[in-house]
Amino acid sequence: MTEAKLSRRNLLLGVGGAVVFTAAGAGAGYAIADSKDDAETPQAAPQAGPAKYRSRPDLRTLPDVTITTPANATAPGYIFLTPASGAGLWGPLIVDDKGSPVWFRKVPDPATVAIDFKVQQYQNKPVLTWWEGTIGGTGGQGVGQGEFVIADMSYREITRVRAAGSEQADQHDFVITPDDTAIFWVYDPVPYDLSAVGGPADGVLHDGVIQEIDIRTGKRVFEWRARDHVALSESYAPLPQGDSAHLPYDYFHANSVGLDADGHILVSARHTWANYKIDRRSGEVRWRLGGKKSDFTLDEKSKFSWQHDFRRRRDGSYSIFDNGAGITKEREESRGLVFKVDEAAKTVTFVQEFLHPKKLSAPTQGNFRELADGGSFIGWGQQPYFTEYAPDGTVRLDGHLPLDNQSYRAYKAEWAGAPLDQPALGLHVDGGNVVVSTSWNGSTKVAKWRARAGGQPQALTQTAEAARTGFETTLQLPGTPEYVVAEALDSSGKVLGTSSAIPVRV
Structure with a gap:
């Protein structure tokens, strides 16, 4: 992910003594101001509405996650979501057992969504994977056109996996195999005679296609097509009717793919109410489970x-x-x-x-x-x-x-994230004191925060510490020092990362 870096050139002097800056790891304007001047400083509000996180105002519309049954002897790890709503802030999101954000990345505009965000192994290392693209389809059934992202423990993109040929990858599943290949679905609209099931002879069929791609080379190593093995008569989905009759008939609607213990492929098809085991070498259906032709x-x-x-x-x-x-x-x-x-x-x-x-x-x-x-x-x-x-x-x-x-x-x-950017910092003056708001998007090792302040960046003698309290932690420094730095500390007190030195007054 591309992040903006703080430098003296980024500093802009606002009215009423406010300073607006671009914080490291943020890519958005963040305000340092006396609270009475905030409303008068247009640069301090890059988006409408109050900032949810003063250190990261670019995340102001990040959805809240509510925990209704608090964690009780739960499995270790974080929760991985891809929130989608009309707000438009779509992307992969990690939260902890309290619902507090750990990491978020907004996917690119326009009309791009993230789907199926999870931890996998690639080249014997833990990675994050998710799908990015656009979703359409007929009859209310989502069909994706996009590609898969693989990111490392520092949230850097390692590669993007795309379908072979002219097709684009569907969003429904993405599995990295022990051979470092990727298995996923492609929805391929093909001309098809649908008259046998009551449709037009010049109809269109959405064929479910499994592709297995070598991640390093992009070479296709296996392909399987549902229409070669599963009859249209096995579907429970109705044909498109009337003016929609020539839209693709989504008879199969594949929505998961994975490996069985013996290495053969397991498939779920929503519209046939059936699961399939597919021979990974020959492509033959070894058995059907459920549906109209269950074995x-x-x-x-x-x-x-x-x-x-x-x-x-x-x-x-x-x-x-x-x-x-x-x-x-x-x-x-x-x-x-x-x-x-x-x-x-x-x-x-x-x-x-x-x-x-x-x-x-x-x-x-x-x-x-x-x-x-x-x-x-x-x-x-x-x-x-x-x-x-x-x-x-x-x-x-x-x-x-x-x-x-x-x-x-x-x-x-379980996930251990170590972002390469700096912690983000937001400051404002309240009642003659400096309120320090700090966060570090993606870091999973921060146990507490330390704020250091003083008259020069090299002479920061005043300190305050606080335990991490969710995505953003707030500390208070008495008086109005010239510069403030935030340090992220692990449970032993080791400094994991340091923000840039931010001037309180100019």
């Missing part, structure tokens, strides 16, 4: 519809996020569903379900993942909630974005 008999509690996120769990069972609702509503509540598959007996047996206390129904999106300690984590998709469960199904953390938001998926994972 297995499912017991009543294992039946699902309009599902997402088909995964293998460590004990050999499988899980999905069973929406139970979509184009039609088949269940009153969405759920996380765990079941066992007996390939010899061709049976599927219910193991466990995870429901939300508010009996949520999510017609679109959502995910369900096993945590490292045996617990589980659900992102409720179209509903702006996320929930962490103990292995026995007890809720041990629950929270939500603002109710006008949603996050395609939500994850929990």
Whole structure:
């Protein structure tokens, strides 16, 4: 991420003794002013409305995350979200168990959104990955055109992964394999005779295409097309009608891809109500689970519809996020569903379900993942909630974005971020004292903050310390020194990073 750096050339003198500056790691104008002059200083308000974080006014519309069930013996790690709303501040967001932001990056305008933000391994190192692009589609079904971002522990982009050929990558999933290849979906609109299912002979079909790409070279190493293996008659989705009849028919609607324990590919297709195991070498469908042509008999509690996120769990069972609702509503509540598959007996047996206390129904999106300690984590998709469960199904953390938001998926994972930019600093004078507001977007090791002040940047003898209190921490210095510096400290008191020296008065 490109960040603005503070220098003396960035300093602009405002009215009433206010100083407006561009803080390191921010890329936006930040104000240092006596509070009575703030309203009279137009440079101090680059956007309308009050700043949520004085040290980072560019994040003024970052959505609040509310924790309704406080963390209770939760798995270690942070929560990974991609808030989306009409406010337009879309991007990957990390928060802690209290809902406090840890890192946020706004994705580029115009009309670009971020989807599926998570921690993965690339070249044996932890990385962040997410999708950026635009989303359209027919019949209210989201189809993406974009690319995937891979960033390192300092939030620097390592590379972007794009689909091979003329297509663009769909947003629904992105999996880095142990071979450092990437597996994801492409939605390919192809001319197709739809008359066999009641559509036009000169119709268009949205084909679900798996691509496996070597990340380093960009070379395609595997491709699979749904229309070669799954008949249109297996779909539960209605054809586009009337004036929309020649729009692409999204009969399959792939929404997850991953690897089974044996290395073969697992697929979820929302519109066929089925999960598939695909031979990674031949491309043949090894089995179908669910839908109109299931190779297995499912017991009543294992039946699902309009599902997402088909995964293998460590004990050999499988899980999905069973929406139970979509184009039609088949269940009153969405759920996380765990079941066992007996390939010899061709049976599927219910193991466990995870429901939300508010009996949520999510017609679109959502995910369900096993945590490292045996617990589980659900992102409720179209509903702006996320929930962490103990292995026995007890809720041990629950929270939500603002109710006008949603996050395609939500994850929990351990992460250690070490940004390369400087901490950000905002100052204002209040009652003859200097109030110091400081933050460091993305740092996960800061335990407390120290403010140092004095008459010259090289002579800062006055100090104040405070424990970190969320994304932004506020300290107070008596009097009005000439310069202030903020230092980020770890739990042992070691200095992790230092802001630029900011003049209080000019």
